[in-house]
Amino acid sequence: MDGIYIKLGGAILIKMSLFSEPNLTSGIDDALVSTAQSVPAFPAMILVFTFLVVLLGGSSNQKRRIGYADYPFWAALASIATMMIALIFTLGQGMIDITTLGIVIAVTIMSGLWFFLSKGRT
Amino acid sequence: MGLIKTTGALMLITLFALAVITFAANFANDNEAAVDVGDDEDLSSIKTKAKSDLSQMRTDAETSIDALQDSSIGTQSEATEGGTQFKVTATNSLGMAKNVLTAAWNSLFGKAEEFNVLLTALISFFTLVIGWYIYKAWRGNPD
Numbered sequence: 001m002d003g004i005y006i007k008l009g010g011a012i013l014i015k016m017s018l019f020s021e022p023n024l025t026s027g028i029d030d031a032l033v034s035t036a037q038s039v040p041a042f043p044a045m046i047l048v049f050t051f052l053v054v055l056l057g058g059s060s061n062q063k064r065r066i067g068y069a070d071y072p073f074w075a076a077l078a079s080i081a082t083m084m085i086a087l088i089f090t091l092g093q094g095m096i097d098i099t100t101l102g103i104v105i106a107v108t109i110m111s112g113l114w115f116f117l118s119k120g121r122t
Numbered sequence: 123m124g125l126i127k128t129t130g131a132l133m134l135i136t137l138f139a140l141a142v143i144t145f146a147a148n149f150a151n152d153n154e155a156a157v158d159v160g161d162d163e164d165l166s167s168i169k170t171k172a173k174s175d176l177s178q179m180r181t182d183a184e185t186s187i188d189a190l191q192d193s194s195i196g197t198q199s200e201a202t203e204g205g206t207q208f209k210v211t212a213t214n215s216l217g218m219a220k221n222v223l224t225a226a227w228n229s230l231f232g233k234a235e236e237f238n239v240l241l242t243a244l245i246s247f248f249t250l251v252i253g254w255y256i257y258k259a260w261r262g263n264p265d
Binding site: 083087089090091092093096097098101102105106108109112113116117 | 132
């Protein structure tokens with residue numbers, strides 16, 4: 001049966017058919033691509049998630065430890081980490097398109113601009 | 123930020139953008155990626171323009187320091203007219219540094235275009251900074 005079913009007392013109440021389940025037996029790459037085909041926002045969500053985890057995680061941890069957060073540095077680091085994930089996505093068809101990759105690279109360059117022009121390291 | 127830091131920051135931004143785009147393009151070439159950043163016209167043109175800008179910066183920097191060498195200030199000023207004592211040592215040391223840097227760079231990285239643009243930027247920056255220091259020492263102007 002395709003989809004996810006919620007059961008209550010043995011009776012099927014709701015079929016959760018948000019997207020088709022990926023074939024998990026053919027490797028993680030196939031699972032990612034088939035999920036991306038079902039949910040086109042999936043790769044972008046992974047990229048945004050990566051960016052925010054590094055940015056918020058790094059900056060909040062730095063603030064907790066030394067009292068201030070170097071946001072331009074963490075933004076640059078987060079965008080470089082995101083770009084690495086995006087580049088891995090480019091290896092196969094179906095995960096990322098040239099527009100999304102261009103946006104990721106543009107964000108990386110803008111983060112670099114913020115980093116190099118920020119007054120915190122002058 | 124002073125003049126040197128601002129110029130350095132702007133140059134590093136250019137180098138960073140160039141490095142990011144070149145890395146992505148070479149990654150696509152090396153791994154035969156399905157999505158190639160080289161297919162994006164805007165990003166490809168940034169790469170070409172940045173290289174051209176850095177090359178022009180080196181030419182301008184060298185023209186600028188040559189003009190500084192030839193310049194003089196009026197005798198009514200408190201500074202010496204030719205400023206030779208400030209010019210000679212600094213420009214000689216710049217010339218030596220350029221030769222040493224170029225030789226060491228070529229030994230380490232060869233003459234690959236991707237790496238040579240960094241050397242071009244570095245030498246341009248040193249040339250500009252030396253020029254500003256000469257001017258500052260000679261005229262006593264703040265940066």
